[in-house]
Amino acid sequence: MYDIVLLFLAGLLAGSMNALAGGGSFVSLPALISVGVPSVAANATSTLALFPGGLASSWVYRDGVQSVCGINVPAIAIVTVSGGVAGSVLLLLTPSRIFDGLLPWLLLVATMMLAAGPRLSVKLRTQAHPNALAFATVQFFLGLYGGYFGGAVGLMMLAAWSVLGGGEIKSLNPTRMVMVTAANAVAVVVFVLAGAIVWQQCISMTFGAVIGGWIGAHVGRRLPSPVVRMLTLAVALLTTAVFFSRAYL
Template identity: 50%
Template sequence: MEEALIIAAAGLVAGVMNALAGGGSFVTLPVLLATGTPSIAANATSTVALWPGGLASAIVYRDGLRPIAGISVRTMLAVTIVGGAIGAGLLLYTPERLFDRLLPWLALCATLALALAPRIGPWMQARLGPRGRPLILAGQMLLGIYGGYYGGAVGLMMTALWSLIDGSGIKALAAARVVMGCAANAAAIACFALAGIVQWNTALLLGGGALAGGYAGARLGRKLPPAVIRHATLVLCVAITLGFFARAYR
């Protein structure tokens, strides 16, 4: 009973984080690992549990969808879904011990994305100039693979990539960010379900908490200053990333 409450609470916190700034898997994954869930199954279960909240957000945002740098939404979706399926397949064929070693580095990439996303787009755009459709599509395929394989902060990484070419603000890209992240995870979930590695009872507990947290986080986000949200999220992500390194290389 106590473990179930901890898992539901982790889902709640993750839902709040995803609603405010992203990075909810930074909470759910270590909690699942602490309960004895193998790392690959924990990653798959976390992805499944957090997906309904992302889907709900995608439905809300759907009216704001528009082409990215002239690339249609359908094309972006197709590339993202293919990438998500490839990433999930790679995860399923990754030995558990190797994934345990990779996990802290993936978490570090996600943490850096959370920290640098607001600046890296304008900085790169000013220095590189436009590269057009090939860069966006190639980058989107890689991010789809990353999303299916691990997925931490993938939405922020997508926003940073699109900003290099599109030049729109974060709010204008929010709808595409949510929908593409949801699409990559949907492809991954199908693969995980077919492989039978999802712990469904745990996913239901996490998912219920995440839905409640997503609602609460959306309301909280209207009141808290953006700087407070970002700093609190980054502190938590840095602490968990260090914990992953300690676990993998102790």
């Protein structure tokens, strides 16, 4: 009974975090590991458990989905899904400990990009002029990361898009939510076909994530842009600190 309640609450918080700023797997994954699920299976199970919550959030955000950096939504989705397939297959073929060592540094870079995004985006628009190929390359690897692990992939998308001149975080949030859900969708299919899901632990977390995703998306739509930005940065800093301590302490 304790495990069921713990996983439900973890799903509730993770779903809300994903809807607001991303990083929900930093709650769901440790919760699954704490009840005895092996790390790779916990990663796959976490992806499936949070997926319905992502769908709920994407539905709430559907009216705000828009092109990013001049790239239309279907094109972004195709690149993201391609990366998601590659990443999910890679997870099943390689040990995660190698990526765990790189993850804190990737999160640190993403947090710095997110914090400096508005200033950097002005320079890029006036000097670098990012093109479709550069955007597609970045987005493919974000999709790959989302399929492989997914922790804070929403934060990374917001950081990358902000640096590339995509606009304010709040305006990017609906498209970010949809693309994260797209990458997770293909990863879920791969994980289910591979038999990597621990179903008993997944169910209670899924219920919590759906409720949390719906609540978080509604809250996110009503919060002012500066508040969303501060919350996003707070989550980024927290998750970066958690993974540095996990890797080195």
